[in-house]
Amino acid sequence: MIIRIVIGLIFTFGAFAVGGRRLFWLFKLIRSGKKDSTRKSAFFKRLTTELVEVIGQKKLLKKKVAGMAHAVTFWGFLILGFTIIEAWGDLFDRSFAIPIIGHWAVLGFFEDLFMVAILVALLIFSAIRLKQNPKRIERKSRFYGSHTEAAWLVLLMISGVLISLWFYRAAQVNTNHFPYGWGAFASHLLADALHPLGTGVNSVIETVALLANVGIICGFLVLVVYSKHLHIFLAPINIAFSRRPRALAQLGSTPDLDPENMDEDTVFGAGVITQFSWKQLLDLATCTECGRCQEQCPAWNTDKPLSPKLLIMSLRDSLFKSANQILGTTDNSEANDLPSLVPDVIEKDILWSCTTCGACVEQCPVDIEHIDTILDMRRYQVLMESDFPTEAGTMLRNIENRGDPWGLGASQRTQWTEGLDFEIPIIDGQIPDDIEYLFWVGCAGALDERARKTTQSIARLLHQANISFAILGQSESCTGDSARRIGNEYLFQMQAMANIETLNGVNAKKIIASCPHCFNTLANEYPALGGNYEVIHHSQLLAVLIEQKKINAGTFKAKVTYHDPCYLGRHNRVFDEPRSVLDAVDGVEQIEMHRHREKGFCCGAGGARMWLEENIGERINMNRTAEAIATGAEVVSTACPFCMIMIDDAVKAYQKADDVKVLDVAQILETSSEASDLKV
Ligand code: SF4
Ligand code: SF4
Incomplete structure (x- = not known):
């Protein structure tokens, strides 16, 4: 005995002494991260x-x-x-x-x-x-x-x-x-x-x-x-302590950019490991290396250097390697001696490869919040180092100076209405009581040739259903989504404040958005800056109008595969409504791609990647479109102007434009309607 x-007892005390020491060391290391007061609620x-x-x-x-x-x-x-x-x-x-x-x-x-x-x-x-x-x-x-x-x-x-x-x-x-x-x-x-x-x-x-x-x-x-x-x-x-309900949709933090609250030590984003929050450091230590995130990542699957798993592991290795230095650090100035996250720990190409599609966050079994960590590093590069891909500079300048990423300017924002046979009120002053919705057209919806066709279809369908709606016309400006996701929080907040002033000024309450990026920004990111609206995506509204029999779907005979836009599907859980719009149309035979709904594969445009060159590996839109074409579908359908542009480009690159059409669910619905003379 x-x-x-x-x-x-020797085994027990030995294990507790060695293990306990390590756990205490880890506790101190994780506590060295910045404060995050958002984690105690709910x-x-x-x-x-x-x-x-x-x-x-x-x-x-x-x-x-x-x-x-x-x-x-x-x-x-x-x-x-x-x-x-x-x-x-x-x-x-x-x-x-x-x-x-x-x-x-x-x-x-x-x-x-x-x-x-x-x-x-x-x-x-x-x-x-x-x-x-x-x-x-x-x-x-x-x-x-x-x-x-x-x-x-x-x-x-x-x-x-x-x-x-x-x-x-x-x-x-x-x-x-x-x-x-x-x-x-x-x-x-x-x-x-x-x-x-x-x-x-x-x-x-x-x-x-x-x-x-x-x-x-x-x-x-x-x-x-x-x-x-x-x-x-x-x-x-x-x-x-994970972000509730999940670390998707809006970004985790909205930095205070008020100059009165800043001093010379103010840092935006994370340039060294201790500039992450304690929760971000806890994320690093928690990774199980299971690779579920890597398996779904569009960047990794098209031979880019970014793997969310390897990124988290590299940051964790750097944290542990710098531990002695960090734990001996009581003064912020010593943070300068730590390796810079980019490019010492993470290569630049890794940082800019992310489309912020959210597949990694969705899959991670331990709720690691990859996008917030990547965005903090991007913010540092853009705001503190002025170091970002040159192509992004053009997009940012265009938004800042002309109010849209293409730089086409406000005067062209209402051109899409010219082909319509009814008038759409343009709000000048307050939205009248007899107008239910403000239609937020979005830069792509107003200015891109292909996306304009979707915008016109939506407008005609709403008109057909007797929905009263108006637009802002030249007062509408870019929501700032791309600026925010490239890391330019200044420009995002500038755009957001201006738009919120406009929206609050016209007393906007109910907004229809056709672009999932606008939808996400208006619904989920503007509230932190004082803009609170009831925002609905056009696919959601169309599904309701069909159910209420205000729109009568007709016949559209085609095999259709639906591509889930990341910011509509994974980020905002709108999976069923676009499919139910297609279901309502007689003759539509829906075929799902292998990667769909929560596992949908990005088109390559999110995270401001729409505006960046894609020189490494296979193009993401080509990978996604190959999967869509392989289903045998005659139509690739989506509900996002960015996805539409990316997939349409890839269909043309595959020289399949005669066999495969790329259409928004609204276009299919409208084409099916007997009232329409639009033919695909
Ligand atoms: S958000 Fe998408 S692209 Fe970015 S790391 Fe995660 S899975 Fe990859
Ligand atoms: S899914 Fe989560 S736990 Fe698994 S490797 Fe990726 S980050 Fe680590």
Whole structure:
């Protein structure tokens, strides 16, 4: 007995001393990040998320086999927590049983059930890792670039915990110290096999297996806090503090640009690691290296240097490498000695490759907020270093000087109305009471030749449905979405303040937006600056009008595949309405692309990439359009002018323009209507 106690306590105190020291070090390191006061609100929503994502394993279960194996392991260890209590109790008393429940047959059954189930799950994990061996599959594997060797060691250690537990319980049966009856079926099965060895040998097996169990658990704890498996402890914390309802749609922070609140130490964005917030540093430490983000990233899938996983890992490595310097730093000025994030840690091409499509955030099982981190680095580059791709300069100048990214100017904003056979009121003063909606046309909708056709279709459909609406005409200006996502927060806020002044001035309440980027900015980003409106995307309104029978859909015979715009679908969860508009049209045969809805693949235009050259790897729009064409669709439909432009360009580049049309859902609806003479 004394051997058990001495060795068990040595293992325990050793693990707690080494592991505790590391955890305290991590705590101090993460606390070195900037303050973030937004993380304490919405306690009950956070609690629900914790239950759904951590206990329910919701995001992990998106991958059926791997997710189920992970969920079984997680749920199993919640139950096997009882066996850990029993093992430590047995160090001191061979007949130990947990008070009250310690002899319940049902508990013994579940302990054994999960012991066996986790062993099966470990076999599945091993098969997945062997199949996705990064050395064989290279870049396509989601584990490419992950520290897979440590993962094998972890699988081995968990197996060790379970096998030693099994032997220790079986031997306990034979020495009459086991607290459970036949409910613990697996322990009794193995006990039958060990029984012929006699009580003496079983006593030795019991002690050796118990100490092995305790020792491996202690070793595992130490390994966990020194490896990427730290997520076992950090994931529930990171998820609890994640942005609610999710880190999509609006950006995480809206910097205060009031000169009165700035001094010479004011920094915009993040130039060195300590200029990230504590939550961003916690994100870095929490990454499991699972590669779910990398697998979905349009930049990575078209051979760009950006992988959201590798980006997070590089930042984490830099954080850990600079730890001594950071923890010895009490004075901000020493931050100058830390490596600059761009280009020392992250190459410029990595930074500018992001389309802010949100696929990484959507997939991440531990709720890491990649886009906010990328945007903070972009903000620093643009606002503090004036260092950004030259093409972006033209777009930014055009917005600043002419009010739109093309630089065409306000005078052309109403040209699209010229072909209509009815008048659209242009607001000058307050919106009259008899006008229900303000139609926010957007720069593309007003100025791009292809997008103008969609705008006209929307206007005709609204007119047909007797919806009263008006436009701002020359008073409308760029929302600033592209400026914000390239990192120019100054220009964004300048545009936003001007537009909010205009919108509040006309007393706008209900706004229709046809561009998902405008829709997102007006609905989700202007409130932080004083602009609060009820914003609806045209696909949502059309779906309602069809349901109310104010629009009668007709016939449009074609195979149609719908491309989800990232800022409508993933960022704002508008997946069903555009599809329901198509469903309402007779003759439309909808075919889904493999990557659709939450897993939709970006067209390549978001994150201000619309205005940047794409010189590295395959063009994202070509990749997406190839998938659309491969469905055999005659029409690629979408609900975003940017997506329309990108996909239309790619269809032409594939010389498929005669066979495949690119149309907004509004155009299909209008074309189907008998009242329309528009033919595709
Ligand atoms: S937002 Fe999209 S492009 Fe950017 S890193 Fe994430 S998945 Fe890749
Ligand atoms: S960032 Fe999230 S999804 Fe990507 S590898 Fe890390 S844990 Fe997995």
